[in-house]
Amino acid sequence: MGPVQSFGVDGLTHDAKGVARLQGKVTFIAGALPGEVVEARVTKSGRRFDEAILTNILQASDYRVTPVCLHFDQCGGCSFQHLAQPQQIEAKVNWLQGQLRNLSLTEPFDILSDSTTQYRRRARIAVQVKNNQLLLGFRSKASKDIVSIDTCIVLTEALQKVFSSLRQVLLGSELANKLGHIELLEDTKGVSVLFRLTSPIKETLEEEWIRWAQGENIALYWQAPKASKASVLAEDMRYYDLDGQRLAYHPQDFIQVNEVMNEKMVTQALEWLKPDNEDVVLDLFCGVGNFSIPLAKRAQQVIGVEVQDSMVEAAALNAQHNNLSNLSFLAADLTKPIAATFVKKKITKVLLDPPRAGAFEFLDTLIKIKPKQILYVSCNASTLARDAEYLVAKGYQVSRVGLMDMFPQTSHVETMMLLQKKK
Numbered sequence: 001m002g003p004v005q006s007f008g009v010d011g012l013t014h015d016a017k018g019v020a021r022l023q024g025k026v027t028f029i030a031g032a033l034p035g036e037v038v039e040a041r042v043t044k045s046g047r048r049f050d051e052a053i054l055t056n057i058l059q060a061s062d063y064r065v066t067p068v069c070l071h072f073d074q075c076g077g078c079s080f081q082h083l084a085q086p087q088q089i090e091a092k093v094n095w096l097q098g099q100l101r102n103l104s105l106t107e108p109f110d111i112l113s114d115s116t117t118q119y120r121r122r123a124r125i126a127v128q129v130k131n132n133q134l135l136l137g138f139r140s141k142a143s144k145d146i147v148s149i150d151t152c153i154v155l156t157e158a159l160q161k162v163f164s165s166l167r168q169v170l171l172g173s174e175l176a177n178k179l180g181h182i183e184l185l186e187d188t189k190g191v192s193v194l195f196r197l198t199s200p201i202k203e204t205l206e207e208e209w210i211r212w213a214q215g216e217n218i219a220l221y222w223q224a225p226k227a228s229k230a231s232v233l234a235e236d237m238r239y240y241d242l243d244g245q246r247l248a249y250h251p252q253d254f255i256q257v258n259e260v261m262n263e264k265m266v267t268q269a270l271e272w273l274k275p276d277n278e279d280v281v282l283d284l285f286c287g288v289g290n291f292s293i294p295l296a297k298r299a300q301q302v303i304g305v306e307v308q309d310s311m312v313e314a315a316a317l318n319a320q321h322n323n324l325s326n327l328s329f330l331a332a333d334l335t336k337p338i339a340a341t342f343v344k345k346k347i348t349k350v351l352l353d354p355p356r357a358g359a360f361e362f363l364d365t366l367i368k369i370k371p372k373q374i375l376y377v378s379c380n381a382s383t384l385a386r387d388a389e390y391l392v393a394k395g396y397q398v399s400r401v402g403l404m405d406m407f408p409q410t411s412h413v414e415t416m417m418l419l420q421k422k423k
């Protein structure tokens, strides 16, 4: 460890480290903000840059705010609670501009945002019993240790309530020693809790917890030791409402975590893509039909593609229950070669919402399909930049970009990009 030194901070990394320069060398200081003068101690010295921990703020940024969560200093769940939300968004915009720099965009980004607290309707809670102490919480900022949490203010109000009830009841229960993690979920149907077991439990213990869940009006799911997530087959599926429709899903299926922002995102996707009764739309990486169902209410026809069988099954049910006969789903792995003729219809528009790895393997097929418009929803700006650069080189142009603050207080950036086929 080096001595404490003063630094003038003039930048911010996407993961909330202040950037300072001392005698030409860059130092990253966790927790420091641009415009601040701070004292910090170098903890790691490299050839190109140093890393330091903040010890004192000599001159604070005008945008520094008091973190709303008591656990913010230790918990790795949030990284930006010390910065006001407009400046959090500004930092994300700057970072996104950097990622998309090769596209030479000139128009400002559209911004979608909402509440900075009580927005998570799904969370995975780590559980550990260490020296007879129950640790229930999230991984630490600094290590893989679990930071024990009393209340997590980014969870919805109902999930915060279940969290504190669970904390009380698990204390002293045999179950605490048998859990890997707990998943909390809230949707239109109510609240559910999934216990991921690391070893088998006695029937009496299971019954005890079933009674607790009934008393709390919670649906309970168990994932047996070593069983895959897909083994949690809910007899009665869960559901959430969107765009006036009801979407069913199994508890292990993907759903968007921020309900309000999801509604805003889907509305924006419809505004940008403007599907009408002449459009045949392909919804790639469609999950249980989060975009396909609203699209099918407006387009002539929609075809959704998804790799997970359980989600394809749920998506097909959703089309049926919402009386959408112009909507069908295909199960396919979009990272494997697929001929452009896998859809028999002439596709006019494509929406794609891939996982972090992006959709590079599918791009040549996409280009052969020749849609007029492509709406790309991305949770990873670097794979979006790579894929968009490829599409631009093959005859598309970026017409609109939007940043969606789906996960306020974290460094996570969600982006929507509209690409048009050049004439």
Ligand SMILES: C[S@@+](CC[C@H](N)C(=O)[O-])C[C@H]1O[C@@H](n2cnc3c(N)ncnc32)[C@H](O)[C@@H]1O
Binding pocket: 254, 255, 256, 285, 286, 287, 288, 289, 290, 291, 305, 306, 307, 308, 311, 332, 333, 334, 335, 353, 354, 355, 379
């Ligand atoms: C970011 S989620 C989006 C889901 C949906 N569009 C939504 O808004 O709820 C990505 C989806 O892609 C699916 N997926 C992941 N890898 C895939 C692949 N290789 N081929 C097809 N689908 C895949 C996942 O199962 C997941 O449902």
Ligand code: SF4
Binding pocket: 069, 070, 071, 072, 075, 076, 077, 078, 138, 149, 151, 152, 153, 154, 155, 409
């Ligand atoms: S994830 Fe929850 S507990 Fe952790 S810092 Fe954020 S609000 Fe606090």
